[in-house]
Amino acid sequence: MESTTTRIHLKRSTVTTLLVGFGTLSGLIGLLAGRYPLTVLGLAALGAVAVDVAAAVATLAGVRLELHGPPDAVAGLPSEWVITARGVRRPVVVSPAVVPRSPRYLLEAGGAAVIALPPFSRGLIHHVVLDLTATGPLGLYQAGRRILIPLSVPLAVGPSPVPLEMAWPRPRAMAFGLTDGAPVGDDLFRGLRPYQRGDERRRIHWGATARHRQLMVRELDGTGVVGLRVLVEPGEPGPMADHVTGVAATVTADALSRGWAVQLVTADGAADRPQTPSPTPPFKSAWPTPIWHPAAATTRVAMIGGLRMAHHQLATATQGPLVAPPWGGLTCRVTPRGVLWE
């Protein structure tokens, strides 16, 4: 998709205004009074402004930008992007069009460079808006244009996991075998170890005990699958909703690290790709990339195969009715009131 850009706008500073006024008055007075040096002084001051404007505009005229972002981002944290500038003859300044102003990066030459964009809110990012500015040699005028760069693949901004102290319920198997080829019925032998207090007596391996002359027990890997369904009810969009989804991300990550099968159930707020808007003029109020959470119409039920998958699903989780098929394993409901086990 092609990026869209505004025409080049100009912005003057207070010094420029004063210099133009001084040059105009000096030139006029010099012309009317027939004073050649004063005329030269005034006209040269105006000429300096004109040269500076021309240089600033010419700098921006041929610059083209490309932006490549990360596959996903975390809400509240800056993300690194690769920016490629072409046609840079004099230094240009690139800054994301957000409020408050984010860092301004000085691109002195063409080529690829890494810049950090300010934190996004949770959701899907379809485009990034950058302000490209340049000044003349004297810095009297600032030329700028705003470029809207659509992303070929929307960037999912997921929640940041929230550290959580939680009492996990006793796991119970809901099925056997993670895959079709997994053994069914018996546990898998993993190894032997010395007996420890509390080990089940039926785990004692008598043969090994006789050989080692101490009590030895069998270690077995269970093939029973513990399933966890995480129902996410973030509530109204806002900081609390981001916090709730962050808690859900933590629960999901912990469950995955335990080897459990996790099913994430969310009300999906991912809308279709919005129509690419026209960029507003530069030097105007810049707004953060709006991330709207429309009312959810569908329930998204997915078995989570990894953290990135959970990250993407939680990026668009919003409040709405959750409709999901029956589930035989553990179920927890993450809400603004906390993690509720069912």
Place this chain on the structure above:
Amino acid sequence: MSDPSVTPWNQGRLRIPEAQASPASQVAVFGVAASAFVLLGWLSQNYPAAVAAVTALGIGAVVGATTSVDRFFRNAPGLLMGVLAIPVVSLAGVIVLSLVDAPPPPAGDQLVLGLGLLIWGLDWRRVTRLRLVPVATGVPMSAVAVASGPALAMTLAWLALALVSLWSLEIDQRRSYEHPRSLASSGAKRPGSDATDLVASLALTLALGLVIASFAVLPSCNLSLGDLRLPWRPSSTRVGSDHANLDLGRWLMFDLDGQISGLRLPQGGEVLPNFELDGDWWRLVAGADGRPQLENLRTGERLDLSLEGGDIVARDSDGRERARFPGVGGSEGSASNNQDLKDHQTTQWWKTALVAALAMVLLGLAAWWWTRRRRPSAADPRSWAEQQVRVLERFAADHDRPRAVDRSPRAMLADLASTVSPDPRLVRVADVLTDALFGRAEPTMEERLRTEQAIAEVIEAHPPPEQRGRRRRTSPPTLTEAADRRPS
């Protein structure tokens, strides 16, 4: 569950650092100011005062550049504080001296002026403040440019130094930006290390000034006010057979008092105001209507002068030719004269066009400034909140619950939530708007967006009663309604 942590939008690293001037820039800017003072001293032949001013400013600049005293000028520039200090200190001195009944100290004015310059110099670190120095010192440089002597060379030298200082400050400004981590293998240029920009700008700027000024002072483009001293100007000039009314004023010479001092002949040479003609002495005088005449010094007879065929002809009251000052003569003279007249017309046209263009440029600049002048930005939290409150006031008025003068926005929203729209989000909207209007903490951008969304959805969900009525009236009846209305 723990409370959510609010991620600050404007983290410390996101703030744009204010650019600090490098020592080279500070020296260059000081050179601009010092040269202006020295030139003023040369103009007024008061070198001690110029040296004192440079010294005062230099002491202030050294202190300001080597210490962190500039933090006191974060909100007000040192230039303004220095200018304000002069009348304040003068007034205080006058009051104190009148109380103790003491005479004013010698060189008291210079001391006060030096104090102002010293205060100005203390703010000598920020780029934005130092940018003002070349412009501020340009005003006294105008006086230098008006003076005679090597004014042009000094003016151009000062202007070149001012441009160099602006260029150096711009490089300092660029240094304050963040530099991305380059993925290119080749080393990146230092910002602004290439002086080509400066050289090209200086050359272009000075060339523009010199060329345009040279063009402007050409006789055909000269706007000089000297011609305005002419006591007589014909209302119109005509070229053709009737040469009687041709403009003779352009051939006349005037002294400083505006009196006719001589007659410049078209082919060259001059006629003195008193000259001998056919044994009588005549002199050039201005007639009753301002037209030049020849007056006989002995008899007082006056002859009218007119330009005919390239010659200046003196005729008496009967129209007889009494004298002829040969010009270039013949058709060639007429052609030359016509060319002069055309040139004069061209001059008039150029003047009018140039003045009109300048006036249009000035008007355009004024209009541009008027349209682009600083207005409360939509990003300003207070103006944003006021705008939202106005929207809600219209909404309340549409529902016959206009906001009373003594009712706060929070009370208005509570009333709306209890009557018109029982939406719990209105409570949060009231909190955000109240904080934005009266609180110290600004609402985050996310809060703004959510507030606007909540307001928009509430307004859309609760249209005004008359709209509902209109919609009901215009919408077609359902089948059931149509059946009920059908007469049985």
